[in-house]
Amino acid sequence: MRRESWLLLVTLAFVAAAIAFWLTRATVLTVGVAPSGGTEPALLRAYAETSVTRRSGIRLEIVRFDGVRESAEALAAGKVDLAVVRPDIAMPPNGLTLAVLRELAVILAIKEGGPVRGFSDLGGRRLGMLAERISDRPLVAALLERYGLELRPDAASAAVPEEAVALVPLAEEELGPALAAGRVDAAMLVTTPASPGARRLVKLLDEAAGDRSLLLLGIPDAAAVVATSPKLQAVTVPAGLFGGDPRLPEEDLSTVGSSYRLMARASLSRSVAAEVTQHIFEHRADVAARAPAADDITFPAYDTTAVATTARLPNHPGAIDYFEREQESFIERYESWIYLVAIFGGGLGSAFAWLRQTLFRIRRERIQVATARLLAIRSEATRVSDPERLRSIADEVDSIAANIARQALNRRADWRLVEAASIAIDAARSTLARALAAARR
Structure with missing residues (x-):
């Protein structure tokens, strides 16, 4: 019984340790980062390093992609758990926002008194854009299309038709x-x-531009643009954000833009999504020391929980739980597992009790069988007169007595059975002693 008890206790300890390890282990999530050479890869890499140094319950494993289209496709295909996504370029159908990594605004820069006074004047003109920002061109082309204009990347050196805008890539x-x-x-x-x-x-x-003649313009009817292009968002650039005298811009600038978002697959549990979001915002100050882009991280704007969960750019319910301070407690998160462990533990306890009862019954039966044999030996000894046979029976009595003694010493036994067996041993030996004495005469 002692060996079986230790085996069961070791098994229970192993199961408990395995459950504890599973509940406390860090959750490893793969993150698709892009674009190559952008600010997001360095930002997410800094967060991944922080998750290790801070011993966070979340570990981020970086998977690099050349562009946000590829990272969005990887999220849609289930190849990564999280991804950097720019919705106006590629929106994964299973992507839900955890945080807005940075917001983009479309700003038109012109010279005061020049030929261009707004978007409607760009027809037949040349438009300068940063050469490396190829991903911005579809957004600009879509905005120009609202004015009946076509963005032509290959018309910079030729005459530009009135219905077109020539793109001039520049450093x-x-x-x-x-x-x-x-x-x-x-x-x-x-x-x-x-x-x-x-x-x-x-x-x-x-x-x-000189003489402070630079003007910054936004997108007219920004609200209408967003209404027809749900992947975009309205952006307000505060007056004087870029300094200057006169200040730039002179007044609040209403425009549209896009955003780089950290999105999670829709199947990611709410508790894990909330923990990732908490990691992003609680360690933002620490990460900003190595990756200044962390200061640009914000939460998706919303007024009510209903608005947040029904937005055209959907948000993960787990992120909303964090923003609303409604994260699941330990009991709520592992409620099902706790019930399973309780049921499993109850089953093990019942099995242990059954095993103990079974073994105790077997020991009782063994002592009862041995006692019955001793009584049978006593009866047999009265009918035997051969000294050799009597000595053989005496050896059997000694063997039975030794076995009963071992059972009593090493296993818990019913004292009444042991006492009865002891009386039977004495009776058998007494009868054998008289039989041997009579045989010698």
Whole structure:
């Protein structure tokens, strides 16, 4: 019984340790990051490193992609758990927003008194854009299409028709001089307004324009654009964000833009999604020391929980749980497992009790059989006169007595059975002693 008890206790301890390890282990999530060379890969890599150094319950495993289209496709195919997504380029059908990594705004930069006074004047003109921002071109083309204009990447060196806009790709340091010299009639910026890169670019344009003649324009009827293009969002650029005297912009600038979002697959549990979102925002200050883009992270704007969960750019319910401070408790998260463990533990306890009863009954039966044999030996000894046979019976009595003693020492036994067996041993030995004495005479 002692061996069986230890075996059962070791099994229970192993099961308990396995359950504890499973409940406390870090959750490893794969994150598709893009675009290559952008700010998001460095940002998510910093978060992945922080999850290790802070011993967070979440571990992020980075999977790199060349562009946000590829990362969105990987999320849609279930190859990653999280992904950097830009909705206006590719929106995975199973993608739900955890956080907005950065918001983009479309800003038109022109010279005061120049030929372009707004979007409607861009027909037949040349439009400068950063050459490396190829992913921004579809967004600009879609906005120009609202004015009946076509963005033509290959018409920069030829006469531009009135119904077209010639795209002139330029490096950052070339954009300002090109606008000042008239090689482009306007410059289109698709950028995060509050970022250092945006401030640097506007400063270069302002210095190149000279005499403080740079003007920044937004998108007219931004609300109407967003209503017809649900993957975009309305953006307000605060007056004076880029400094200057007069300030740039002169007043609040209403425009449209897109966003880079950290999205999770819809099948990711609410508790894990809430934990990831908590990790993103609680460690933002720490990550910003290595990746300044962390300062641009924000939550998806919404007024009510109903609005958040029914938005055209859908949000993960787990993220909303974190924002609303309604995260699941430990009991709520593992309620099913706790019930299963309780049921399983109850079953093991019942099995242990049954095993103990069975073994105890077997021991009782063994002592009862041995006692019955001793009584049978006593009866047999009265009928035997052969000394050799009597000595053989005496050896059997000694063997039975030894076995009963071992049972009593090593296993818990009924004291009444042991006492009866002891009386039977004494009786058998007494009868054998008289029989041997009579045989010798």
